[in-house]
Amino acid sequence: MAGHAFRGEDFFSLDDLLSDEERAVRDAARAFVSDKIIPIVEKHHRNATFPTELIPQFGEMGFLGANLHGYDCAGVNNVAYGLIMQELERGDSGVRSYCSVKGGLVMYPIFSFGSEKQKDHWLPLLAKGQKTGCFGLSEPDHGSDPAGMETKAELKGDTWTLNGAKRWITNGTIADVAVVWARTKEGIRGFLVEKGMKGYSAPPIEGKFSLRASVTSELVFEDVKLPKDAVLPKADGLKAPLMCLTQARYGIAWGAVGSMMAVLDEAVHYTKSRVQFGKPIASFQLVQEKLVEMHTMLTHAQLTCLRMGRMKDENKLKPHHVSFGKRNNVRSAREVAKLGRELLGANGICDEYQVGRHMCNMESVYTYEGTHEIHTLVLGEHLTGIAAYK
Amino acid sequence: MQIIVCVKAVPDTATRIKIASNGQKIDQEGVKYALGPYDARACAKAIELRDAIKGDSKVIAIASGFSDGERDAKKRLKDVLALGADKGVFIADPDPEHRDPLSVAQALAAAIKAQGKWDLVLFGRQAVDDQNLAVGPMTAALLGVACVTDAVALEVTGDKAVVTRAAESRTETIEVKLPACVTAQRDLAEEKYPKLKDILGAGKKPIETFAFAWPAPAWEVKKLSAPPPRQAGKIVGEGPDAVPKLLELLQSEAKALTF
């Protein structure tokens, strides 16, 4: 790739630990984000719209389900996949969310738990960006505790009947297929529900001040009739959706790094050029302290991600490692965005600059895919052997 | 049709160039390399032409330069292979920093001739590091073919190419018989992003080595110096009232305006 003007902070020369291919993937994603996402995202964020015209372009680049093999997926390793998530979130968390929901929460369950027929039909369409998917686990009354879900499916003869509601579902309104988790006689199972099925609707949730350049929806099921083979045959119990979440959370840990790169870059440039009391504000100690804190959090997060990626490629990465990455990196990104916003003063609250958008976005990222607190409890259980969820 | 595109590894455009303390070389600390923007356009055009022409067309990318480390020119050949080129040819140069453009052109011309049949050779108009703008035209001279520089459009029909080039305050449309050399301006093609699958596939495409006996350099770079630091700006006033004074100074002092 010809050089594109963004140079992400790389304090410990982690680039030296990346293969040529991993760097080429990162650079391609970086150039794509600089040219295609950054110039338009401010408008989408302001209007609370998702740039749907990018979906086929994501497909063409290979960003969708990039770490899956076969079925028209790119088949890159997990470090390269993470680097794509990092770059996408440098653009916007909402745009990264589209890709991580699709790859980790829609394509991954079809790939891992689906029948050959389901895989052959859906995966190439989703990979090429010809179709969109969503993942329905959370409900209005069951967020952190999905085991309490009320959506249920009953099999009579050859037909499942689905009733209930999901809430806070990324891509819901624009999805052609929804991976929906429901209670059945044999426990929690996953179903593929298609747009346009009678009794299924997906109205958008309005009024968000976070992740505005992403579609978030409710899914409503009123006696939706599904064929017998709409169930994901190999998904058995709550373990299946939790495995999906481990995939997506891994990408979120990398995404948080991208957000921090964008914010730090903007804050360093701004503070060096903004003059108060006759000098650039970057020359004041209190400002430098903030920049150093931001830089330290970013650098820790980068080190965590690369190690997680290598472990994932060696099949050694466990859910508690992913909880560590998601919890630490998103907490840091939320803190970094807040400090960045402070450093930009009044400009920090306007969408002409990126920091305010990242700051608002991080509120969603902090809460979704397991809240910060839930990951604290996962790690607490890992340390003590005592589950403190209830 | 056989299309050749010559590329060079140059510091990416985010790099801030610093001169090493001995005043002879660029300080390599933290410098990342990439295809230059003009080379990238030349590659995009070469691949576009190949894809538009039916039959057995190929794009061969040639690069001379370092053979290892961050500056490894083979990495840039991989970039071109990821964009869709069919084969890379690498010319190892033990000392590219002190190589003069004529020597580079000699190496490229020899490697091009070794490819057998070739119809069109594309270059970026300049390498964005040393900005000699020389290698394309010199290579053409050594090959004994025409060179159309600063192309903003290029079409091939039969054994001819129609090239539009940017000249001062006008464009020129030139018909040139093939084989020929063309150097690319930015507008020649839209820059392409490599697809992830093609990045993975690039590793499986061939990169051949072309051995070249480098001649003694035709010139020697004696010293590098940084441009003088920019002088502080001057505030002539504020608001519309300051405009006449500003115009006057732009004319008389900065000599930036002529009426």
Ligand SMILES: Cc1cc2nc3c(=O)[nH]c(=O)nc-3n(C[C@H](O)[C@H](O)[C@H](O)COP(=O)(O)OP(=O)(O)OC[C@H]3O[C@@H](n4cnc5c(N)ncnc54)[C@H](O)[C@@H]3O)c2cc1C
């Ligand atoms: C923008 C956005 C997009 C989303 N996309 C999706 C999607 O695509 N698919 C999907 O299924 N869901 C999605 N979600 C839902 C998300 O996963 C849930 O919001 C999240 O799991 C938290 O659930 P809740 O909002 O119901 O909060 P609650 O579970 O009600 O939690 C409220 C607060 O209580 C705390 N808390 C709860 N239980 C405990 C405990 N045992 N100990 C300590 N503290 C506790 C939480 O940490 C939190 O601070 C999305 C959410 C957002 C905001």
